[in-house]
Amino acid sequence: MDTKRLSEVFADLRNLLASSNSGRQWATGGRIREQAKSAVVPSQGYYYGVSGDEEIKMIAEESQLAALGLQNEPRLRRRNNFACSTHGEATGTRFELNQVLQTEQGIDWMRGRRCLLEQGAHVGRKVTLAHKEMDGLTYTVIRKSRHKRTIVANGATWVTLDREPDKYVTGYPIIIFE
Numbered sequence: 001m002d003t004k005r006l007s008e009v010f011a012d013l014r015n016l017l018a019s020s021n022s023g024r025q026w027a028t029g030g031r032i033r034e035q036a037k038s039a040v041v042p043s044q045g046y047y048y049g050v051s052g053d054e055e056i057k058m059i060a061e062e063s064q065l066a067a068l069g070l071q072n073e074p075r076l077r078r079r080n081n082f083a084c085s086t087h088g089e090a091t092g093t094r095f096e097l098n099q100v101l102q103t104e105q106g107i108d109w110m111r112g113r114r115c116l117l118e119q120g121a122h123v124g125r126k127v128t129l130a131h132k133e134m135d136g137l138t139y140t141v142i143r144k145s146r147h148k149r150t151i152v153a154n155g156a157t158w159v160t161l162d163r164e165p166d167k168y169v170t171g172y173p174i175i176i177f178e
Contacts, residue, residue, distance in 0.1 A: 054153070058119050061155050065116070075118045075156065076100070076177075078125060080107060083139075083176045084115040085132075093152070093161045095175060101132075101139055112137055115157070122154045127161070128178065131171030142171045 065071050076082060083102040086095045097115040126148040132139035149161040159175065 058155055061119075061157065065156060070114065070116065073114065073116050074110065075116045076107075076110070077118055078121045080104060081178055082107075082110070082115075083130075083174055085135075086173045086175055093164055094158060095161065095173070096158050097175070099137070101137060101174060117154055117156055117159070119155050120153075122151045122159065122177070125151045125177065127151060127159070128176040129161075129165050130174050130176055131169050132174050133171060135172050139172075139174065141174075143169055144176075 062071065065073075081104045082100055084100050085098045087098060097117070100110050100113050100115045103110050127150075128148055129145040130141045131143050133142050134140075145166055147163075149163055151159050152162050153160040165173070
């Protein structure tokens with residue numbers, strides 16, 4: 001190519017690029033953008049998008065389970081009776097669930113698996129806190145709490161109870177869903 005033709009090509013390219021305002025459609029022009037309005041249908045109570053912190057936590061938990069490859073694992077429902085182990089010493093009213101220790105007949109194949117609950121399905125359910133003698137699938141209950149606790153909230157891998165566990169108890173904590 002000769003220099004004249006090359007300069008014409010560059011001039012055409014310059015004109016093509018100069019005429020487009022790249023990114024203009026995303027610029028605010030110095031104005032403050034209005035807050036996004038949540039679309040609400042008041043007569044039916046529907047909200048589009050995330051409605052609160054609890055929903056964000058549940059979505060994050062489901063994303064974490066998907067990353068671990070557990071999104072299609074079976075979930076324990078409210079009608080199931082089972083016992084599961086929890087993380088070490090629980091502080092407060094929130095318990096992280098580990099492993100299914102005992103199940104009712106019909107779902108005994110879940111024994112030894114990761115304890116996954118249906119999210120929000122166990123709210124209002126009464127459970128018993130207990131402590132077992134040694135770690136592992138087999139267990140002997142050393143001490144059960146006198147009073148049943150009520151589940152206030154639950155995700156797939158955790159439950160929040162209405163009261164804290166009894167203080168100064170030794171052993172490995174378990175939760176019995178009856």
